[in-house]
Amino acid sequence: MKSLPSVVMIVLIMFCLAVIPAGAEQREDQFPDGGALNYGEYGRPATLDPITSNDMISLRITELIFNGLVGIDEKQEIIPELAERWEMEEDGKKYIFFLRQDVTWHPREGEDAMPFTADDVIFTYNIMMHPQTITPLKVRYEFIESVTKTDDYTVTFILKRPILNALAKFSFKVIPQHGPQNTEFLNREDPFVQSPIGTGPYLLKNITADREVILVANDNYFKGRPHIEKYIARPFADQNIMGQALMFNAIDMIVLVNHRDIPQIQGDKRFVMQPYNALSYSFFGFNQRNPLLADKRVRKAFSYAINRQEMLDSFFNSQGTIISGPFAPGSWAYNLDVQPLPYDPEKAEELLTEAGFARNGDGIMEKGGRKLSLTLKVPIAKESEAVKRVVLAFKNYLQKIGVEIEPEFQEWMSWKEDIFLHHDFDLMYASWVFDDSADISSLFHSAEIGAWKNNFGAFSNPDVDGLIVEAKLTLDHEKRRTINRKLHETIADENPYTFLWTLTNYAGYNKKLRKVAIHPYKFFSFADEWYIPKSEQR
């Protein structure tokens, strides 16, 4: 269910609560300090540093420990963070960042806090780009030519070519030069990945034997001390137990409430359910190496055959949006003029007939002796109920138009190999999660067909290729939007996926938490402003 294409960051759509700009040393607000927030997580984080980690659990924790040069506020605007200001020169090929001089790294035990300087930024960039560092970030920063420091508090980035929204990319988290043991590259063996130090609002206190991650407030945080004293991430193996833990006040927050539990938590006055839109969508992907599926009409027939609204209502309490194309609907690139294909089984059968299929004796569509009998490969996830439901319903809908679907559930790694390496499938079910919703080049460009590449279905269309390249090269936001709208339309028509929906995510938390604002992707970006009233601190 999880996957990660795409490159840049920018995330749109938010539920803006009160926005109060962060002050300098002392917080200007009068909200009380203290209290602890226990939150339930879906598992144990593998690593806690921002470079080697590649799962959402780690990402949420690193958001509390580290800072980037720039940050993003609740209105999705870029704000200063470790850099207090910046300049852009040479038509966007050169960025100069002037760093804050009052930032110190979290002190290690028995050591003094070290100051944050330009060397740390350069160190982070170098370690990130080192060939032996294993990180998903590398491809995102290939646009940078070089980094140099002018003085201790000034760094200059030279870009290979000007790119749109370059500034947002400088939100990568900076790690200290004196952090990792190995100063050349970072891998999971380095002690730093388990006991990181950063500049952020919270510092890692310890990880308990149960793998609870305990973070305490950083008194010297440059935006002012955060209000809540302690953050504790508690891993749960079972989502049902996590839901119950919230109900019985064993934890104060669930970062992503299971759709099954929504009605129960929503009906309880002790809790708040806060929606946040992740940039993601689910789909059925077609393998166009199968000649039967290379026909656009067949693919479209599949999309007409399924009742997405019914599935969304029955399985997800209608908490989501049906989509029509390759962009997440929260994205500025999404084209609202393109309508999702309606549920129309008759039209579906018509399309199949038009493509030369006819029902055989068993009622299965057949063409030239080849039956429309296809395997659907699905990974087994820990929490598989939603997946099973969608897959079984899909099979059921397609049966009605004479298509036989054989679902095959697979262990995660072998599923990945079959889809991305061997391309041994007819249909697959998955979701993409984006941090940059506008960049879909790795999904649909024909150059991305191949082993371990994201265009696993071998979709190839010269118009789409052209539009993708054009969108990448342009520096004009409006023009790029127009191109993306056209791209959306073309891909929707080609139907390389049966696009399904984006689900609304909900965080569920105890009412004692106040001023909760959630970043749709990184989650805890604004957590330093959350607070718990004195009377409710336990």
Add this chain to the structure above:
Amino acid sequence: MRRFSQYAFEIGDVSHVSFWKKAGPMDRVYIGYGLLVVLLVIISYVLGATGTLPYDPQEIDLELIMAPPNTSGHLLGTDFMGRDMLSRLIISIQAYFLPGMLAIGIAIVFGTCFGVLAGYWGGALDIATTYISNLLNSFPRLVLILLMVAAFKPDIYYIMIIVGVTNIPVVASLIHSKIQFLKQKNFIEAATSLGLNNVAIIFKHILWHNCRSVLIIQATLGMAEAILMETSLSYLGFGVQEPTPSWGNMVQAGSNYFMQGKFWPSTAPALAILFTIMGFHLLGDGLNNMLERKGDR
């Protein structure tokens, strides 16, 4: 009772009193209960084959998801896809029966072979089979199954092959010790001195007359074990896969709703597992008592 001519061949094995008479009153209850379970298995196949189930077990009704028992004709309610629980419960046993037989077959055939080789001939063969048994025993079964699932796909037959193979040492050691015990008996010595060949001695006098009770009991326990194994694997998501119903995956799917007070979708299959496994165990127990008693009460 016995004629002299039979004496050399059959002393120490069976008498001619009928099995049922040898069973004690409780044994009859046990066996009766066990046979009832077997009968239910047969009924399940008959109902499944003739399509006389209350509902089509695969029919999805999205309007009626997680309906409580006795809702519009669904006697046990519906599951997370709105499918009829009772019908799925009935045909679920089929998910175990043939794969379970495979596991039992592997364990018994190979276990007996190894047991005979080691026990009857002994020597180097004994050492070799002991090593193989130890080797098999030292592999954790669950890890082997997960490896199998990762390498191929989660298929109940693959899983049951592993269950069967890992059961070989158990059967082998039982047969082995039984043979070592029997070899000291004079009827074997008599058979050998009368010039019977090894094949006849092994198959007739050792296995058929003296080991069949052990093997039958192993078989019934093996079926119970197969069901339990599938249930625990289903909890990890690697058991029988949708849309094929199995009690294991029904319990797993239902357990998601247990905490919300919707207990029926997990309780019904769980009870089915309980009573079926109990049935196979009691059947094994009853048969054991009956066959071991040999009418000398």
